[in-house]
Amino acid sequence: MTKLFVVGTGPGDSSLVAPKAISAITASTDLVAYGLYLKILGGVCDGKQHHDLPLGEEIGRARLALDLAAAGKTTSLISSGDIGIYAMATLVFELLDQQLQGKENHPEWLDVEIEVIPGISAMQAGAARVGAMLGHDFCTVSLSDLLTPWETIEKRIHSAGSGDFVVSFYNPVSKKRDWQLNSARDILLQYRPASTPVLIGRQLTRPDESIKITTLAELDAKDVDMFTLVSVGNSESRHIVNGSKEWVYTPRGYKKKLI
Amino acid sequence: MTKLFVVGTGPGDSSLVAPKAISAITASTDLVAYGLYLKILGGVCDGKQHHDLPLGEEIGRARLALDLAAAGKTTSLISSGDIGIYAMATLVFELLDQQLQGKENHPEWLDVEIEVIPGISAMQAGAARVGAMLGHDFCTVSLSDLLTPWETIEKRIHSAGSGDFVVSFYNPVSKKRDWQLNSARDILLQYRPASTPVLIGRQLTRPDESIKITTLAELDAKDVDMFTLVSVGNSESRHIVNGSKEWVYTPRGYKKKLI
Numbered sequence: 001m002t003k004l005f006v007v008g009t010g011p012g013d014s015s016l017v018a019p020k021a022i023s024a025i026t027a028s029t030d031l032v033a034y035g036l037y038l039k040i041l042g043g044v045c046d047g048k049q050h051h052d053l054p055l056g057e058e059i060g061r062a063r064l065a066l067d068l069a070a071a072g073k074t075t076s077l078i079s080s081g082d083i084g085i086y087a088m089a090t091l092v093f094e095l096l097d098q099q100l101q102g103k104e105n106h107p108e109w110l111d112v113e114i115e116v117i118p119g120i121s122a123m124q125a126g127a128a129r130v131g132a133m134l135g136h137d138f139c140t141v142s143l144s145d146l147l148t149p150w151e152t153i154e155k156r157i158h159s160a161g162s163g164d165f166v167v168s169f170y171n172p173v174s175k176k177r178d179w180q181l182n183s184a185r186d187i188l189l190q191y192r193p194a195s196t197p198v199l200i201g202r203q204l205t206r207p208d209e210s211i212k213i214t215t216l217a218e219l220d221a222k223d224v225d226m227f228t229l230v231s232v233g234n235s236e237s238r239h240i241v242n243g244s245k246e247w248v249y250t251p252r253g254y255k256k257k258l259i
Numbered sequence: 260m261t262k263l264f265v266v267g268t269g270p271g272d273s274s275l276v277a278p279k280a281i282s283a284i285t286a287s288t289d290l291v292a293y294g295l296y297l298k299i300l301g302g303v304c305d306g307k308q309h310h311d312l313p314l315g316e317e318i319g320r321a322r323l324a325l326d327l328a329a330a331g332k333t334t335s336l337i338s339s340g341d342i343g344i345y346a347m348a349t350l351v352f353e354l355l356d357q358q359l360q361g362k363e364n365h366p367e368w369l370d371v372e373i374e375v376i377p378g379i380s381a382m383q384a385g386a387a388r389v390g391a392m393l394g395h396d397f398c399t400v401s402l403s404d405l406l407t408p409w410e411t412i413e414k415r416i417h418s419a420g421s422g423d424f425v426v427s428f429y430n431p432v433s434k435k436r437d438w439q440l441n442s443a444r445d446i447l448l449q450y451r452p453a454s455t456p457v458l459i460g461r462q463l464t465r466p467d468e469s470i471k472i473t474t475l476a477e478l479d480a481k482d483v484d485m486f487t488l489v490s491v492g493n494s495e496s497r498h499i500v501n502g503s504k505e506w507v508y509t510p511r512g513y514k515k516k517l518i
């Protein structure tokens with residue numbers, strides 16, 4: 001039997017890595033991951049064969065993981081966050097799908113047993129860090145237009161606005177993409193107050209974490225980089241200040257029923 | 260110093276509980292939680308004072324946790340899944356907010372140090388179990404109209420449809436609510452194909468887990484109970500079958516760029 005673990009290791013803090021993820025890595029001889037992720041994981045990766053590929057070569061990484069597993073090496077394909085959310089897991093199944101349709105020539109992939117292990121995603125780490133931003137209906141929107149036309153993304157932000165979802169933006173900016181976040185802000189401003197609380201969370205749960213709570217009107221792409229999560233509250237989200245502590249939470253519902 | 264941990268323990272499988280959650284419980288003398296959750300956690304809860312309240316008394320549970328912590332007892336308020344997602348965390352901050360506004364008479368709550376620890380939510384466990392359903396933009400919608408008017412929920416489902424988000428329905432049915440899920444299905448059918456893959460995941464990651472992959476047209480509330488997560492793919496989600504295995508994944512984007 002050949003086995004591929006597809007493993008999410010959470011936002012960074014090693015105490016947020018599930019034991020199941022550690023067991024998968026322990027059981028593997030080969031790891032496919034960015035070097036940075038393995039550094040965070042520490043000792044459990046020692047003595048494993050580490051395979052890396054340049055940033056951007058996601059499909060190559062998924063292929064490599066399937067190839068290694070098909071060759072009989074128990075393999076973990078690893079990413080930070082939840083590997084099922086905007087990450088590598090879906091590429092593995094995209095390749096399997098291609099093979100099943102006869103568009104690839106790797107029948108050996110079909111014999112690989114695949115197990116996906118979820119992890120804590122950035123929006124969850126951010127929400128917990130400032131209180132309870134995801135207390136009610138929410139959505140995620142990736143602002144990367146590399147694979148999705150901007151028109152589709154724009155439409156989706158309008159829908160997030162009309163539905164009054166709490167919105168977490170993944171891939172908010174990159175070196176080559178700097179205007180999308182401000183456009184997204186302007187769209188949401190058509191639907192919810194300028195005072196809506198916004199979380200700008202950089203390097204969440206990592207040693208150099210920084211947290212900024214601002215408003216939708218003040219949100220600006222210049223304060224955001226590719227290591228940052230941006231979450232925008234819904235029209236009922238509240239920013240509260242208790243001495244030196246500040247929190248953001250989104251109430252459970254729209255009928256105030258606190259007794 | 261008084262301390263309250265607000266802890267999510269994931270979908271059920273103890274190997275998906277973060278070490279940070281275990282540390283919090285270990286450090287606590289008092290636990291506020293349903294008995295069932297503690298059973299899953301096992302030995303780490305031994306010797307702790309366990310406080311339970313009847314199902315439905317969520318606000319009472321949050322009050323109790325704040326009161327215990329304010330009285331100097333290190334306390335963990337625990338729920339399954341991610342306690343920040345449709346769960347207890349937001350109630351703690353709602354109570355703090357009330358106190359800050361002078362609508363409560365518990366100034367001692369304001370001295371409690373609060374730490375929220377996120378957990379794996381049901382949508383993540385479900386997506387991982389069947390592959391990678393959350394590979395692209397998604398949203399969650401609670402179908403409980405106890406605190407949110409149905410008109411608001413309905414509007415939100417329309418937005419989920421127009422935005423072509425993968426949709427996870429939380430609280431899809433209960434003993435008293437049986438028609439909302441079918442209404443939600445009918446709304447989504449206005450926006451995406453009848454063949455859209457749907458996951459019906461019951462008791463995810465627990466010993467009596469059951470998984471059913473069906474289509475949007477076939478989704479029926481009679482197959483769903485309150486222990487079930489329902490996730491509906493977007494218009495590009497794929498259901499693939501490889502021998503005895505079946506998977507659902509949502510491609511990363513809308514431009515097919517597989518090489």
